[in-house]
Amino acid sequence: MDVTRFVDDRPEDGVFRVNRAIFTDAAVFEAEIARLFEGGWVFLGLESQAAQPHDFFTTFAGRVPVLVQRCGEGVLRAFVNSCPHKGARLAQTRQGHARLHVCPYHSWSFDSAGRNKAIKWKGAGCYAEAFDQADHGLAPLPRFAAHRGFLFGSVAADVPPLEDYLGEAAHLLDLVADQSAEGLELVPGQVTFTYAANWKLQLENCSDAYHFTSAHPSYIRVLERRQQELSADVVASVWESSDYWKEEAQGVAGGSYSFANGHVLNWGIFGVTPAIPLYESAAALAQRHGAARRDWMFNMRNLTIFPNLQVAENASSQLRVIRPLAPGLTEMRTWCIAPKGESGEARRQRIRQYEDFFNPTGMATPDDTVSYENCQIGYGGMIEPWLQGYARGMTASVAGGNRFADVLGMAPQRSVLADSQLCDETLFHSYYRAWARRMAQGAAA
Ligand code: FES
Ligand SMILES: [Fe+2]
CATH class of the missing domain: 2.102.10.10 (Rieske [2Fe-2S] iron-sulphur domain)
Known part of the structure; x- marks a missing residue:
């Protein structure tokens, strides 16, 4: 397979584009199943x-x-x-x-x-x-x-050890697992749904900060109304971040990290606030992990472990498994994920936030899946096949990590630090570079 037909990756020219056919082509889909989903972890x-x-x-x-x-x-x-x-x-x-x-x-x-x-x-x-x-x-x-309670398998026997495959992104799974000394659990009840679009739309959307204010206005309006109803002392208690974050995060709203093998994270600073169910454990977590690392647990974090795992810790905490069924059909299996041993009150808060945002019955998931389906319809327009949605952040992306990655002892391949409007799209490059490498290798094999 000539992957340059699908991914136009020319960093020296400041160009990264993806061909619409990557989302619709039946031969691409067959190869993805064989080389990505049955050809590795x-x-x-x-x-x-x-x-x-x-x-x-x-x-x-x-x-x-x-x-x-x-x-x-x-x-x-x-x-x-x-x-x-x-x-x-x-x-x-x-x-x-x-x-x-x-x-x-x-x-x-x-x-x-x-x-x-x-x-x-x-x-x-x-x-x-x-x-x-x-x-x-x-x-x-x-x-x-x-790895830390996350189970992986491979249909192909000749794959690198799991720890090599996860690489530096494993630090971010640790950050999820470390939220309780007892580890993680799935809140009982799973939701499975399908959407009529390609699996890579879900892959991308988890890392897409750009769509949030455009696609989720009803959710944002509800949040704003609730904020107005909060008492003054609850509002004042927000932002109890550690000195490290108060000092270092001046002018930074968040950013992104790209790792080898297609794993990515985008993140934003939330602060140690009672709006997050983990708040009851804030002191204990600081004692166990240090305040700076504890504060990372309170940050908004959307993590993708390529190709099928996403852990979204934003409005609540969700674990997602992406299962491609056809070029234009994808199954999602989703769970609310929680630290074992949290109080009933914290669990209640987590589940209520979960219901708000996620699931086909929530205020955000349907906005997203409708957008995926609109994209899939739009991909029928092949007159100009190259998509331009991979260019934001090109001049902000730097090689290696930064001071926030250092807190986790983590060395990503690339990183971006951002204000609230940068909304980096260069982390998608990581997906498509891993995609192109494995699709090309598979073709050679
Ligand atoms: S006993 Fe399992 S297929 Fe016959
Ligand atoms: Fe969304």
Whole structure:
């Protein structure tokens, strides 16, 4: 595949453009599934989704159905969720608890370590010796690894170690995991929805600060009204940031970081405010991690681990898994994510904020998905194929990190510091550089 047809990346000329066809072309989509979603690490779920012996959850790596299960000895494993007999999907539910999975088609059964436990009427089956010698257990996913409770798998075996793949972006997963000494959990209840547009629109939108005031006016108006209703002392208690942030953040509203392998973060300074459910832990977190690092936990942070994981900590805290179904169809699985052990009051606040902003029933998600669908319709206009939405921040982007990245001991490839209107688009370059490299490699292979 000639990737220069889709990504026009000429930093020396100050040019970065993406061709509309990247969102609509069926051959591109097929190659993305093979090379990105089945050709490398993808996020599967959180360890806490299968916390107890025999707990399991199911998901997908590209087209491959995946069963992640904890066995009786407590070991987590990932399998292809397909019966070796005739291939039927074995575990039918999104999550559950099972010592034994019995295939609904012909009743072969498998224990929680993936071993075949019974083949119905085996003795009467007149099987050949070659059949007896074969392993009848579930096929393990070729690669499976965890970072701080985030579980990843790969259908391709020849991938770098997970820690190398995550690289410096792992510091940002740590920042999520460190919000409680006990780790993270998903608030019960998941929301799944589809939108009629390409998966990369979700990838981009999470990192797109430019759309916020344009696409979400109703949400912003509600926030403004609530702010007016707050008592004076609540308003005054906002901005209890550490001295480090008070000093260093003068004139800075936030920024972005770009990492190797297509991972990115955009962030904004919120301050240590009671508007954030984590506020009850502010002192304890400062003690455990230092005030400057604690303040990072209160910042607005939208993190993408390429290609399918997003952790959005903005209006509330959301974990998203992107699943491409067709060039113009994407499934989103989303959860409210929370530090374990937070108080009922904080959890209530988190869930109320979550309902406000997220989900097809919230005030922001529908604005976004309608915009994705409008883009997908707009991509039909190929008379001028090159899109111009990758140029903001070109002259603000610098190599390496900055003083805020240093707080986390993190060395990104590139960074931008911004006022409230810069709304960097250069972090999308990171997505499309990883995309182009892997699509080109796959073609060579
Ligand atoms: S497909 Fe599973 S037992 Fe036949
Ligand atoms: Fe949005």
